[in-house]
Amino acid sequence: MVADFVSADYGWLQSTDGEQHTRLLLKVGKNCEGYFQNKDVLEHAAKVMDILERDYPQDDHLLIFDNAPTHTKRxxxxxxxxxxxxxxxxxxxxxxxxxxxxxxxxxxxxxxxxxxxxxxxxxxxxxxxxxxxxxxxxxxxxxxxxxxxxxxxxxxxxxxxxxxxxxxxxxxxxxxxxxxxxxxxxxxxxxxxxxxxxxxxxxRSLLETACTGRGFAILFLPKFHPELNPIEQCWGCAKLKYPLNPPSPKEALVEANVLDALSSIDLKLIRRSRFLDAYRQGLCPELVVWAAKKYHGHRVVPQNVLALFNVAHEIG
Ligand SMILES: [Zn+2]
Known part of the structure; x- marks a missing residue:
């Protein structure tokens, strides 16, 4: 499992000298390194805030999280x-x-x-x-x-x-x-x-208390809508790139390929937000998914997307 933070301004988050990053690789499972729990989320967020405070003090920061129980634990x-x-x-x-x-x-x-x-x-x-x-x-x-x-x-x-x-x-x-x-x-x-x-x-959740206590704004996305999280597009892109490598049973190579797939994602993709643009137009979730697929590769969806959806589905 990979956990990381991404920003439209900085890309995958790291210190300005490139020495520190926020990417975590976890071999999940009972006999491996366990599962990512609330305490891990809190430690991860603390590291993120350390880097942002030290290296990016000129910006206001908003940390966005999915509405998952590990994030919202009280x-x-x-x-x-x-x-x-x-x-x-x-x-x-x-x-x-x-x-x-x-x-x-x-x-x-x-x-x-x-x-x-x-x-x-x-x-x-x-x-x-x-x-x-x-x-x-x-x-x-x-x-x-x-x-x-x-x-x-x-x-x-x-x-x-x-x-x-x-x-x-x-x-x-x-x-x-x-x-x-x-x-x-x-x-x-x-x-x-x-x-x-x-x-x-x-x-408040423990995460909310930890972030706001250090002056960081925090936003939990609506439940069951991870597609609103821009990082999902990055995971999706990495998942497409990963299988281009030859399959390997070697753990070290698997890990290297995962990291390679993640670092191949460029900032332009991170800045695309077709899902958000569709939501901004007031589309229902089913329509948002359709529009995001249909206009794959576009940064925004057309203004008349509802009419186009109706034509495509012979409605009206
Ligand atoms: Zn009652």
Whole structure:
């Protein structure tokens, strides 16, 4: 697997002296180098930002990522209404989020079964509309000291007086109106109501926090639309060039051929954006794919592309 960053201005990203680049080659699989995980994405992004900060400080940078779970992962203790119970747990029970146990060096601790050890931790504080923190666990001097408040109490503290009377959640969390609890739409269940609260909606991914914390803008593309990502055209081009090499069982040669295919892509191709141009014209995804194929080699698609599509498909 290859991971890299590409820019219409710089091409494949590298330091201005050519000494450092951002291309990562990973032999994925259980018995190889594992899989590209969120921590790898964060390390990769940090390296990218190091180079951009040092060598390209004159430009404003926007880092674009696919909307993939490895990119959008949130901190384990981040706000989430997903699994929170409605009430305060009874007896000795308490509620918390599941987190992986790590040692002093930050390495994951494994149990005797070989799986990562997990423990329960507190969810972090929420935020009231006025900006004040809201504790999700009862304070020390309270009769339920340290216990999770649960959704109903959290909502009641936010002014939803009927929260205790609401059901925990609608069946399978398929609420009749997804905007329930916002504006004038009445609340149907605690989970949807909490889910739609601004601080629960506004939770940032670890990647977003890392990038914006260093002054870089970040954009996640819409889900299931990797074709909007200009790097896809580069991968596509490299995949066409790679098989032109004779097949080889030797790993080193395979790797060299992959690198060769990638470096053969010129900046002109990177700057082409037929997909984006088609979207700009307001075309639906099926039409965008058709237009991108039909006008392969063109930087933009014609203005009358919809009429041409209709003629090609004998519509109208
Ligand atoms: Zn509901």
């Amino acid at each position: 901190a384990p203790d981040e706000l989430s209404a997903g699994k929170m119970p409605k009430g305060t747990p009874k007896g000795d029970k308490n509620w918390g989020v599941e987190v992986v146990v790590r040692d002093d060096q930050g390495k994951i601790v494994h149990g005797t079964d070989g799986k990562p050890k997990k423990t329960k931790a507190r969810m972090r504080n929420a935020t009231f509309l006025n900006g004040n923190p809201q504790l999700l666990y009862f304070p020390d001097n309270h009769m339920y000291s340290g216990k999770s408040k649960g959704m109903a109490v959290i909502l009641k503290e936010r002014g939803f007086k009927n929260a205790l009377q609401l059901r925990a959640q609608c069946k399978n969390f398929k609420c009749a109106n997804l905007l329930t609890g916002t504006g004038t739409v009445p609340a149907c269940c605690c989970r949807r109501l909490l889910f739609n609260q601004p601080d629960f909606v506004g939770v």
